[in-house]
Amino acid sequence: MRVSEEMHQEYMDSYGAWLRQLEAVHAFFFEEATLTPDKVKGLLNREANAKKRYDLNRAKMLGLSTDDAD
Numbered sequence: 001m002r003v004s005e006e007m008h009q010e011y012m013d014s015y016g017a018w019l020r021q022l023e024a025v026h027a028f029f030f031e032e033a034t035l036t037p038d039k040v041k042g043l044l045n046r047e048a049n050a051k052k053r054y055d056l057n058r059a060k061m062l063g064l065s066t067d068d069a070d
Helices: 005-030 037-062
Strands: none
Touching: 005 037
């Protein structure tokens, strides 16, 4: 499957951003990082937002409908 360079870059950027956020979540869960409750909430929100952006770009790349309202 061929996609445009722009779409490829958007996908890779969103994938990398999600992985960085996921690594931070794993550090908190598994490496005993200490965070205050408000920092945990921010950490989880950033990961969820990065995952949503990745999912939207993945769906767009696959030619699937992307409904931002979800």
